[in-house]
Amino acid sequence: MPAVTADRPKDFIRDIIDADLAAGRHQKVVTRFPPEPNGYLHIGHAKSICLNFGIARDYGGVCHLRFDDTNPTTENVEYADAIMGDVRWLGFDWGDKLFYASDYYERLFELAVELIEKGLAYVCDLNEEQISDYRGTVTEPGRPSPFRDRSVAENLDLFRRMRAGEFPDGSRVLRAKIDMASPNMKLRDPLLYRIKHAHHYRSGDRWCIYPLYDFAHPLSDALEGITHSICTLEFENNRDIYDWLVEHLTLPARPHQYEFARLNLTYTVMSKRKLLQLVEEKRVHGWDDPRMPTLAGLRRRGVTPEALRAFATRVGVAKNNSTVELALFEHTLREDLNERSPRVLCVLDPLEVVIENYPEGQTETLEASFWPHDVPKEGSRKLPFGRRVYIDRSDFSENPPKDFFRLAPGREVRLRHAYVIRCERVVKDAAGTVTQLVCSYDPATRGGDAGARKVKGTIHWVSAEHAVDVEVRLYDRLFQVEMPGAAGSDPLADLNPGSLVTRAGCKAEPSLGAAAAGDRFQFEREGFFFVDPVASRAGAPVFNRTVGLKDSWAKAVQKAEPKAEARPAKPATPGPARAREALSPEAQALADRHGLSPEDARVLSEPGPLRKLFEAALALHANARGLAAWVVNELPAEARAGNPLPFGAPELAELVALIDDGTLSGALGKKVLAEMLTSGGSPKAIAERQGLKQIADPAALGPVVEQILAKNPDTVARYRSGNKNVLGALTGMVLKETRGQANPKLVTQLLLDKLG
RNA sequence: UCCGGCGUCGUCUAAAGGCAGGACAAGGGACUUUGAAUCCCUGAAUCAUGGUUCGAAUCCAUGCGCCGGAACCA
Helix, strand or coil: CCEEEEEEEECCHHHHHHHHHHCCCCCCCEEEEECCCCCEEEHHHHHHHHHHHHHHHHHEEEEEECCCCCCCCCHHHHHHHHHHHHHHHHHCCCCCCEEHHHHHHHHHHHHHHHHHCCCEEEEEEECCHHHHCCCCCCCCCCCCCCCCCEEEEHHHHHHHHHCCCCCCCCCCCCEEEECCCCCCCHHHCCCEEEECCCEECEEECCCCEEHHHHHHHHCCCCCCCEEEEEEEEEHHHHHHHHHHHHCCCCCCCEEEEEECCCCCCCCCCCHHHHHHHHHCCCCCCCCCCCCCHHHHHHHHHHCCHHHHHHHHHCCCCCCCCCCEHHHHHHHHHHHHHHHHHCEEEEEEEEEEEEEECCCCCEEEEEECCCCCCCCCCCEEEEEEEEEEEEEHHHHHHCCCCCCCCCCCCEEEEEEECCCCCEEEEECCCCCCCCEEEEEECCHHHHHHHCCCCCCCCCEEEEEEECCCCEEEEEEECCCCCCCHHHHHCHHHHEEEECCCCEEEEEECCCCHHCCCCCEEEEECCEEEEEECCCCECCCCCEEEEEEEECCCHHHHHHHHHHCCCCCCCCCCCCCCCCCCCCHHHHHHHHHHHHHCCCHHHHHHHCCCCHHHHHHHCCCCCCCHHHHHHHHHHHHHHHHCCCCCCCCCHHHHHHHHHHCCCCCCCCCHHHHHHHHHHHHHHCHHHHHHHHHCCCCCHHHHHHHHHHHHHHHHHHHHHHHHCCCCHHHHHHHHHHHHHCCCCCCCCHHHHHHHHHHH
């Protein structure tokens, strides 16, 4: 079994797989990633891809890439191609396991025929509106279609003629015959096939009937021998159809569906529909706009597949509806980019500085490392320095706030890799805007070495004479609120107007003139940048800001002048629980007659299997309270629903008797019960077979307690220093040591005695 | 309202009846030729109420809250 590491995560799906493998239900794991080629993949899909392909990798299995292309009117090759490119870019390989639902059309048709022949499907002539009407509502059952009882022969004939193109679109459908009154609306005779005289991007005009997802998906899984079909939570209700189909049809395999929570991110929308709308309404510049959460957009923004995979691992896999903070993604991104991005200097908002004591016409070259000391990489470049340089406008303040380390009149600052300079004068235009700073430099600080002097601030700069002009695109979150479209509003109303700021004429150090498409840099003190592969020209790179650096100064400034930003209110906290309802007369009678707790009496007063079991056992062993406690608290939920138990009242009575006479402790009783639940049998026999007998002799337990205490000095120390919770842990250890046979009360007492 | 799913620090996620842990975020500090990175520290949670148990986030009951479900979409 694979060890859990950062890259080998553990989650409830892997737990299921572990159990399936251990039980021998499968020898090999086969998963699948099933996109529909009707849009671009986004970061939410990345989570699913990492899960499915990751499981295949971890368990030595395979993951299929299967296009769920059952809707000819929305799908096309461009999308399919883009999806394949994206999956590959993310770092996954499906080998020769590339499949299309559209390749199964013939076999799916045959399976539909089998269903009809079994009397489990029928052709329905109701129109769309009628079907919806007949379906009922969530609270009212549906009504059977008038076509529900057509003969097999007629259904077969009609279905074949549907295929032959004899009927117009929408005139007929094939439906499964399941249950029009099912509380699960998905089971109210779901549609299997619809007529669509439409050209399909792969099957062309060969078909005019197309299967629906609920039919095509489980069957495709079965045909491919998928073992674990993993999808998102909104398909939970569809699982019943899934199971119904794979159980009623003749198929080579019996796959199972499991659902996990899809990824949501703050300041982002993830629905395909909304994303499509952003593109179609030109709110962004296409699917690969770097502000989009699509893989194409993220890639163009400069996000790496490694960062995406690490992120997928970090967010985990569970069934909670969850929204991950964008900050976690940004952190994961910076973590990855930090290691791979050479440091360079680029001034985004240039302000000219003239160094008045630096000789006119002189230029010198400084050596500057590409890497900070804590990134274990080598390499440097030459940085020209001259009398005129640019610094960033935000690195100067005429009236510096408290703790401002940068340049201000009369103050010193270090130019990264160069010299310490002092601001001597400020030059302004008629409007009062600062246009130039006149500074002096200290020749003794060459290379940035300030000697004994303490210079708190270091800023980036570029030689004016040597700077190359570049375009920089500063991307920010696409939406300005955490939950775009919350409370049913239009998310597009929450678009961040500042999500893209394009800055031409940024001053970059000369080495950047040669930057090639796809290169990554850190502009020191600014952020991580990526050379846009689309907009860049040879010698004229365009830099996309992938993500800014963390900026604790900006945070401090923001805190100083707090802006009210209302966080969306937490969902209402539950009010006080309602007062306990009075016991019903039957329950009260039961409680009085047997001395039961009100809680147990209430449960047992309900007529049902529990009640019967209790009464039958009571006739055999006269301990009502004990029996009630076991029946009410320890029997699984299925027993309540009336599923037959592998044992009956005599065994239950025997179990409680064993506990009452001290042969078994409660804990041992539970062990025995677990065995009874799986394979039935007499508790006495089970206890004997497993050699379970309560140990309640202090002389026998004393040494074990000593031993555990001696082996766990740390835990003992924690107990002595006040953590009384560890008493339970120690009790647990003693219990484990005795295979659960020690009497826990006695153990606790012994422990207490020894610990003082 | 019916069916299904889910409720653990602000967020995401662990803990298979036995020490409620980790990460991000937050706050503080050290270091610093990037107000970055790194390192250290702090605060911060089991939806509620009952029950079972030596011991409950975990089992049982009741309630509350949130999400999904009535496409010829997937």
